[in-house]
Amino acid sequence: MYFKSLQILRGIAALAVVLYHIYIYLVLIGNNSENSFKIFKENLAYGALFFIVLSGFLMSYLIDIDYKHFLRRRILRIYPTYIITVILVIFFKVMIFGSIENQKLYLAITLLPLGELQYPVGIEWTLIYEVFFYFICSFFTTRILKRFYLFFLILWLNIIIIGYFIFHTPTLLKPDISSIFLSSFNLLFISGGIAYFIAKKIENPNKIYDYFWMxxxxxxxxLSNISPSILFKNLMLGTGFSLIIVIRYLRDKYPNKKKNLLFIEKIISLGERFGDYSYGLYLVHVPIITVIFSISKNMLNLPISSKICFISLVISLFGGWHYGRMELYIYKKLKMLVQ
Structure with missing residues (x-):
């Protein structure tokens, strides 16, 4: 089943992450936090966390439908285009800036939980967790063990909470092998995974209640914004995003037969395509933003103004769209090899 609404949500989350990173690198590279892009602050970083919740939901769905060659196909989705991106980033940075400093690159591109490494693309922390989730899920893709997957998610959730309060386990963007299992970022994935099994039990939902749950x-x-605890923050984010995902999933499963206006249909179709290509956008947007900002500041001696930020946004979206199309094409061709 193809989830149109979830793809649109994925596209919105990708756009939020791009806007957030423009603001972050405006501060880091441009030393400027006062132009019009200052409104795109920390909350838009939640777009990356939404991806994790959505991944948990979709992995539960794939396990539930006995998705064939699960781990191989998941690896083919993440690694080939990521490696291509790393090669392109290194090539262009060497061409523009003359060199690139990246120690232990051979370890960084494995996307394994190896602690504090320098990553070439700039968004790898989510991919490290994503690959870890795939590895965990792969144990439950057999008919014998899949029935225990929901129980495992609930157990894992409780282990993380206990570990947080008893052992004070850290939540790291660059985890090592000893800390990743108990990281509270996993609560986002677990929330999405449990949400799928709840949504699966709901039949013919009353759409009036959608507004209440939204x-x-x-x-x-x-509330997650005011939580002093990263554990409760991730619990609230995971639950909130899961509710949104469930509502949209049920809308796809039980569609409204009423037709939308033509221009609304076109906007929906555009959002859907944007979601389809979001992985490619996610991979290339930080290199595009940082290169444009660095050229503006260090080579052209221009302040990083709102105009430069807008140019970086347009180029990121344009480049990400076409790179995402290429990424999806490559994945579909590679996936056919393991059918």
Whole structure:
């Protein structure tokens, strides 16, 4: 089943991450936090966390439907285009800046939890967790063990909570092998995974309640901003995003037969395609932003203004769209090899 609404949500999350990174590198490279892009602050970083929740939901779905060659296909989705991106980033940075410093690159591109490494693309922390999730899920892709997957997710959730309060386990963007299993970022994945099994039990939902649950979801997202604890923050984010995903999943499963206006259909179709190509955009947007900002500041001696930020946004979206199309094409061809 193809989840149109979830792809649109994925596209929105990707756009949020791009806007957030423009602001972050505006501060880091341009030493400027006062232009019009300052409104795109920390909350838009939640787009990356939404990807993790959505991944948990979709992995539960794939396990539930006995998706064939699970681990091989997941690896083919992540690694080939990522490696191509790393090669392109190194090539262009050497061409533009003359050199690139990256110690232990051979370890960084494995996307394994190896602690504090310098990563070439700049978004690898989520991919490290994603690859770890795939590895965990692969144990439950057999008919014998799949029935225990939901139980495992609930058990894992409780182990993380206990570990947080008893052992004070850290939540790291660059985890090592000893810390990744108990990281509270896993709560996002677990929340999405459990949400799938709840959604699966709901039949013919009353759409009136969608608005109620959506309000609850946004309240949880707002409360996550004031939580002093990273554990509770991730729990609230995971639950809030899961509610949104379940609502949209049920809309796809039980579609409204009423037709939308033509221009709304075109916007929906555009959002869907944007979601389809979001992995490619996710891979290339940070290198595009940082190269444009560095050229502006260090080579052209120009301040990183709102105009430069807007140019970086347009180029990131344009480049990410076409790179995403290529990525999806490559993945579909590679996936055919393991059918």
């Amino acid at each position: 309000i609850i979801a946004f309240c949880l997202l707002l």
